[in-house]
Amino acid sequence: MDIEFEEKAPVRVPFPTVLASIVGLWVCYFVLITLRSLSLEFNFEDEMVWRRALVCLAGAVTMLGFWLILRLFDDRPLWTKIAAALVLSLPVSLILAQTNVLVFASVEEKAYRAMAEQQGFEVRRDSSGDLLVEVSVPDASGDASKARAVTIGRKSTDMNVWQSLAEIGFGRYFMLLAWCALYLAFLTGEKARTAERREGEFRRAAKAAELRSLRYQVNPHFLFNTLNSLSSLVLTGKTAAAERMIQTMSTFYRRSLADDPTVDVSLDEEFALQRLYLDIETARFPERLEAKFDLPEALGDAHIPGMILQPLVENSVKHAVAPSHGKVTISISAREEYGRLVVTVADNGGGLGKNHEPRPGYGIGLRNVEQRLAARFGDEATIVSGPSSGGYATHLRLPLVGVAKAAA
Numbered sequence: 001m002d003i004e005f006e007e008k009a010p011v012r013v014p015f016p017t018v019l020a021s022i023v024g025l026w027v028c029y030f031v032l033i034t035l036r037s038l039s040l041e042f043n044f045e046d047e048m049v050w051r052r053a054l055v056c057l058a059g060a061v062t063m064l065g066f067w068l069i070l071r072l073f074d075d076r077p078l079w080t081k082i083a084a085a086l087v088l089s090l091p092v093s094l095i096l097a098q099t100n101v102l103v104f105a106s107v108e109e110k111a112y113r114a115m116a117e118q119q120g121f122e123v124r125r126d127s128s129g130d131l132l133v134e135v136s137v138p139d140a141s142g143d144a145s146k147a148r149a150v151t152i153g154r155k156s157t158d159m160n161v162w163q164s165l166a167e168i169g170f171g172r173y174f175m176l177l178a179w180c181a182l183y184l185a186f187l188t189g190e191k192a193r194t195a196e197r198r199e200g201e202f203r204r205a206a207k208a209a210e211l212r213s214l215r216y217q218v219n220p221h222f223l224f225n226t227l228n229s230l231s232s233l234v235l236t237g238k239t240a241a242a243e244r245m246i247q248t249m250s251t252f253y254r255r256s257l258a259d260d261p262t263v264d265v266s267l268d269e270e271f272a273l274q275r276l277y278l279d280i281e282t283a284r285f286p287e288r289l290e291a292k293f294d295l296p297e298a299l300g301d302a303h304i305p306g307m308i309l310q311p312l313v314e315n316s317v318k319h320a321v322a323p324s325h326g327k328v329t330i331s332i333s334a335r336e337e338y339g340r341l342v343v344t345v346a347d348n349g350g351g352l353g354k355n356h357e358p359r360p361g362y363g364i365g366l367r368n369v370e371q372r373l374a375a376r377f378g379d380e381a382t383i384v385s386g387p388s389s390g391g392y393a394t395h396l397r398l399p400l401v402g403v404a405k406a407a408a
Contacts, residue, residue: 037052
């Protein structure tokens with residue numbers, strides 16, 4: 001399976017995450033302010049609630065617009081993102097403050113009146129528009145008192161408006177900075193996940209390339225051997241056997257080359273391929289080669305790297321069958337052992353070479369198999385090869401993959 005890499009693009013925080021953080025912030029604000037208002041026991045809380053909800057809704061929409069601007073700095077250095085948050089939050093906080101002032105402007109006088117009434121005072125406006133409350137002030141003797149008007153709310157002026165905006169905007173500013181810190185945390189986490197995902201893609205690509213390279217090493221060697229076998233049949237006039245070999249070779253290559261070199265195949269498929277190959281070699285050595293297969297039905301669905309057994313079977317043909325004058329049996333078997341799959345390729349063609357040394361030429365095929373197992377399973381797979389009773393055997397021990405239930 002080929003792995004396609006995405007073009008490098010700025011990492012973004014998913015919109016649902018951004019939306020949830022903004023909505024969560026304003027919901028918390030709404031709940032806290034409502035609880036605070038209820039503790040003051042105003043008589044017009046219903047009117048305050050819908051105004052407060054309107055302010056929160058407008059604030060959430062404004063912050064979404066703020067995010068659209070802030071996200072332009074997602075791929076910039078951290079100090080740039082912090083500076084942008086500090087600067088951009090200032091005008092946005094003033095917008096939020098102005099929204100609050102506009103929504104609650106008509107209810108301000110009601111709030112003053114409610115607080116005064118709770119204390120038993122009367123509130124009125126004078127001719128200049130200032131809001132006054134009548135209070136009793138003792139005279140010099142302390143016995144009598146007279147009513148005196150105290151100003152509790154002056155008529156709105158430009159200075160008053162800016163003071164109100166500054167007071168509310170100060171709180172909104174730090175609310176925005178808190179949300180910006182949360183957004184930067186989300187962005188950092190998203191970048192970490194993206195980097196981890198890309199690292200995983202590169203590792204898989206490198207592993208696939210290694211598996212593909214090792215698998216392709218098998219094909220030229222096998223083709224060379226089969227063409228030699230075919231040439232021998234043609235030169236000796238065995239045309240019928242040569243024709244059968246060509247047909248078998250065609251079937252073998254059609255099956256083996258159709259597989260993705262980086263994916264596993266079932267043991268059934270791998271054993272079937274080795275049957276085809278040994279059928280080809282049997283045409284070359286009809287009197288000297290016998291093949292035996294032992295695959296329990298329960299292990300037929302177990303998965304192993306495709307053509308992993310090919311170099312081992314070729315080694316047996318080359319080093320046991322070819323130099324022998326008698327019949328040699330090549331056995332391919334599989335079994336389950338302590339929850340692991342054990343696949344064995346063995347022959348009875350004599351386990352030692354001259355001077356009782358292992359057969360020469362085995363190293364290349366074994367090294368290929370060992371590298372493919374390491375690339376596919378890491379330290380979970382092992383290969384052991386050496387002389388056995390009257391021959392040579394190679395045992396592959398690897399994880400039992402693809403079997404629904406263990407073999408009995």
